[in-house]
Amino acid sequence: MAAPAAKQEGFYDCRDAWARTIEDLAESDPRIVAVVNDSVGSSKLGGFQKKFPDRLINVGIAEQNMVGVSAGLANGGRIPFVSAASCFLTGRALEQVKADIAYAGFNVKLVGQSSGVAYGELGPTHHSIEDFAWLRPLSNITVVVPADSWETAEAVKWAAAHEGPVFIRLSRMPVPDLAVENRRFQPGKAELVRKGHDVTIVACGTMVHLAVKAAEELEAEGISARILNMATISPLDEAAISTAASETGAIVTVEEANIHGGLGGAVAEHTSANLPVPIERMGFPGFVPTGSVEWLFDHFGLTASGIARSARKAIGRKRG
Amino acid sequence: MLKNDIADTIREKALWMRRRAFTMVHDAQLGHPGGDFSAIDIIATLYFGVMRYDAKKPDMPDRDRFIMSKGHATGALYTALCAAGYYPEDWLKTYMQPQSKLNGHPNRNYLPGVETNTGPLGHGLPVALGIAIAGKMTNSDYRTFVLTGDGELQEGSNWEAAMSAGNRKLGKFTLIVDRNRLQQGMGTEETNGLDPLDDKFRAFGWDVEVIDGHDVGALVSALSEPPGGRSKPLCIIANTIKGKGVSFMENKASWHHGVPNAEQYNIAMEELV
Numbered sequence: 081m082a083a084p085a086a087k088q089e090g091f092y093d094c095r096d097a098w099a100r101t102i103e104d105l106a107e108s109d110p111r112i113v114a115v116v117n118d119s120v121g122s123s124k125l126g127g128f129q130k131k132f133p134d135r136l137i138n139v140g141i142a143e144q145n146m147v148g149v150s151a152g153l154a155n156g157g158r159i160p161f162v163s164a165a166s167c168f169l170t171g172r173a174l175e176q177v178k179a180d181i182a183y184a185g186f187n188v189k190l191v192g193q194s195s196g197v198a199y200g201e202l203g204p205t206h207h208s209i210e211d212f213a214w215l216r217p218l219s220n221i222t223v224v225v226p227a228d229s230w231e232t233a234e235a236v237k238w239a240a241a242h243e244g245p246v247f248i249r250l251s252r253m254p255v256p257d258l259a260v261e262n263r264r265f266q267p268g269k270a271e272l273v274r275k276g277h278d279v280t281i282v283a284c285g286t287m288v289h290l291a292v293k294a295a296e297e298l299e300a301e302g303i304s305a306r307i308l309n310m311a312t313i314s315p316l317d318e319a320a321i322s323t324a325a326s327e328t329g330a331i332v333t334v335e336e337a338n339i340h341g342g343l344g345g346a347v348a349e350h351t352s353a354n355l356p357v358p359i360e361r362m363g364f365p366g367f368v369p370t371g372s373v374e375w376l377f378d379h380f381g382l383t384a385s386g387i388a389r390s391a392r393k394a395i396g397r398k399r400g
Numbered sequence: 401m402l403k404n405d406i407a408d409t410i411r412e413k414a415l416w417m418r419r420r421a422f423t424m425v426h427d428a429q430l431g432h433p434g435g436d437f438s439a440i441d442i443i444a445t446l447y448f449g450v451m452r453y454d455a456k457k458p459d460m461p462d463r464d465r466f467i468m469s470k471g472h473a474t475g476a477l478y479t480a481l482c483a484a485g486y487y488p489e490d491w492l493k494t495y496m497q498p499q500s501k502l503n504g505h506p507n508r509n510y511l512p513g514v515e516t517n518t519g520p521l522g523h524g525l526p527v528a529l530g531i532a533i534a535g536k537m538t539n540s541d542y543r544t545f546v547l548t549g550d551g552e553l554q555e556g557s558n559w560e561a562a563m564s565a566g567n568r569k570l571g572k573f574t575l576i577v578d579r580n581r582l583q584q585g586m587g588t589e590e591t592n593g594l595d596p597l598d599d600k601f602r603a604f605g606w607d608v609e610v611i612d613g614h615d616v617g618a619l620v621s622a623l624s625e626p627p628g629g630r631s632k633p634l635c636i637i638a639n640t641i642k643g644k645g646v647s648f649m650e651n652k653a654s655w656h657h658g659v660p661n662a663e664q665y666n667i668a669m670e671e672l673v
Binding site: 134135137147 | 461509515516519522523525527528529530533534535537538540556560561563564
């Protein structure tokens, strides 16, 4: 599969945090099992497999069966973590996710690996930029998009303890740990990464650290940008969005996903009905052309300077 | 209890289920009576002759599980669960009514005794497989039964699960195929043929038994665990008749989701005795 971005000092692949955490949890809770579709390596579950060979269920390349089996495992009292490339887990098995997990309400955790455009040159068949739009309307599934290694570990721990379906969307793009003091993972709550009053940048996953850099760029121009790490896409922290809209008057959303129906869509749905403010939605407009992850981010403006540009635009659209 | 007594009990329950299910369909003017009637003897045998469960404790961890993959045949499932004591008969009167617990397809969150939500075809076998894997993993001795339609086997997800079950040698896993040879519009073999179905399952690593799905004695015998258990999953191909028990419904694809008028209802009630 596609090589991840070149290693940068202080940048970490969140899959490592996922793998460490699930191994630790499985150590103390025998109900935890992993379910994969020939995705042990790409899920970094080699260590789990070694420690708990009988608790790793590899159904082979069969995603519909994989998700159905996980519902059955939950019926049998297990706590399954289904780990597979997000594009196949959500796309190929969407009806199983809807009927067997969300509607039936089984205690299953779906972990979408290598999401967004992490597979770069492999193209839109392997990208998972539609997953937010597919999963957001499914009642009962909490959709979590960790921004760094710390949040990945916390989200996995929370999911294991939470009774109900969860989708955790991970990347393979190395990201730095966010510099936020006294962090506490709260599902359904936005994390205030940076205070600001001119504009709010609502970001998730791999985009959050870029938003922070954008805010630094804007600060040099005298623009004060608030950063919200919206790690839970569904249910959305509507209160934080309302506050941002009323206090900053303009919003930029940025996600490594299709702009239709994802984080930007969710924020726009809420504000348009309650507190309409200018919104710039950043992400991908649809299937993307061939290119590396870095090239795609650059091409679609998913960079610090690109986000800063959208912030200026949103501010420029404020009335009066 | 003598085996004949068990068979009599099952037949008695099955008759009650047919009459009650047809009344529900008649009252609601909705339902899938053809598939209800092909499946009822199988389901009655499971609940009143084979399975271990306690209707007062629907979450009992070591209960045997029954997954109704052909979730549209709710007339059969809802009457069985009612007769098994999971809920009072009054509930059946609400079938398909606004906010009823008895939706057109079963929901485990509404109804005790329902193991998983089904309706879209090809979902039950993978879920049942997961239950059977959990049982083996925890050394539990519960058995897992899943009933699919035959047309339903055109869904590829079944074969993903069949392959996996065969490879895992799940001896406490039983699939019953309601082989009535009719799907919604026409025959299975005219649509996308399944024969030879027994050979297909054998090739996937299953034991296979082909029986008359309305012969209660044959059902009890095929569904009972042999001494020493099994080393492979079991597929019972139950040859059935869609609409079984009512002369004008038998083997008619139009009764897949056909509903009776008053005259047809009265004739059926006269025949179902």
